[in-house]
Amino acid sequence: MMKISTNSKKDVYLHAAIITLLLMVLFFGFFFVYLPWSTNHGDAITVPNLKGLTMEEAEDLLDERNLDFEVTDSTFTAGLKPLTVLSQYPLENSKVKQGRKIYLTINTETAPMIKLPKLTEMSVRSAEQQLLVSGLLKPDLEYQNDSRQNEVLEVKFGGTKIESGSLIAKGSKVTLVVGNGTDSVEIDVPCVVGQLYDEAQIVIKGSGLQIGTVIYDPTSTEPAGTIIKQNPECENGNKVRSGDMIDLWVAGNPPN
Known part of the structure; x- marks a missing residue:
């Protein structure tokens, strides 16, 4: 067997120290330089x-x-x-x-089509819940003279009547036609000229009618908020049907 000669024990220790140092450099270089650089370790x-x-x-x-x-x-x-x-x-x-x-x-880019659930003959609240469960939006309400108060009479979509079972895009909004609890009977037009707007509202709604267009007149000499004109007028025994609208002209500027 060939023997490796060394000049002295000192050379052996020196060689061992150099090898150990190189191994340590490789160890630390791999784990603390190469690994972080290659894997972005610590760079979260x-x-x-x-x-x-x-x-x-x-x-x-x-x-x-x-x-x-x-x-x-x-x-x-x-x-x-x-x-x-x-x-x-x-x-x-x-x-x-x-x-x-x-x-x-x-x-998704396109809403899926779903069938419109049956809503007629239901209460407004029940119909709204049914629409939400089906993936449709909270509906608009349109009241109509009918003794069936708060009952859904028909359903409209895009201004046109739509039947239950019809296909409609999920997320759409329909309009529920709802009975207001009044029959289509004729009543006398109430006189509200000269009254304050708040008082006129009470009188009109209490008569089963609705407020129509409200026009403010800042040039009027009457106190602000006073009704100076109405349409239809209440003279000559004018009559309207329950649920009809009364247009009002009010002195002063509109509220902010």
């Missing part, structure tokens, strides 16, 4: 809140933070713009590494 990025942003806005925000994204699901939420971010994972304020992919659920 805070995930921003993306909910409510459009896809374009979310992409710009993620690009600024060197993060990526992927759309994994889509659903429809009424009242939000198409392609709006609905949810995200990881959640906002999570700490992630550079280049991490954020998974998004977005609002």
Whole structure:
């Protein structure tokens, strides 16, 4: 067996020390220089809140933070713009590494079609709840002279009557035609000229009528808020039907 000669024990210790030092340099260099540089160890990025942003806005925000994204699901939420971010994972304020992919659920571009539920002969409150459960918006109300007070008489969409079972886009708003509890009988037009506006409202509504157009006249010499004219007029036994409107002219400027 060949023997490795050394000049002295000192050389052996020196060689061992050099080898040990090199191993230590490699160890610390790998774990504290190369690894952090290659994996961005310790360089955590805070995930921003993306909910409510459009896809374009979310992409710009993620690009600024060197993060990526992927759309994994889509659903429809009424009242939000198409392609709006609905949810995200990881959640906002999570700490992630550079280049991490954020998974998004977005609002669909096209609303799905649903069947209009049966709403007639229901109370307004029940019909509104049924619409919300079905994914439609809270409806507009249109009152009509009918003894069936607060009962849905028919449903309109886009100004046209629509039947239950008809297809309608989710998130749409319909109009409920509702009975006001009064029959279509003729009544005398109440006289409110000379009264204050608040008093006139009580008289008109108490007669089963509605306030129509209100026009203010800042040039009138009557005290502000006084009714100076009405249409229809109350002279000559004029009559109107329950639920009809009375237009009013009021002295002074309109309230702010």
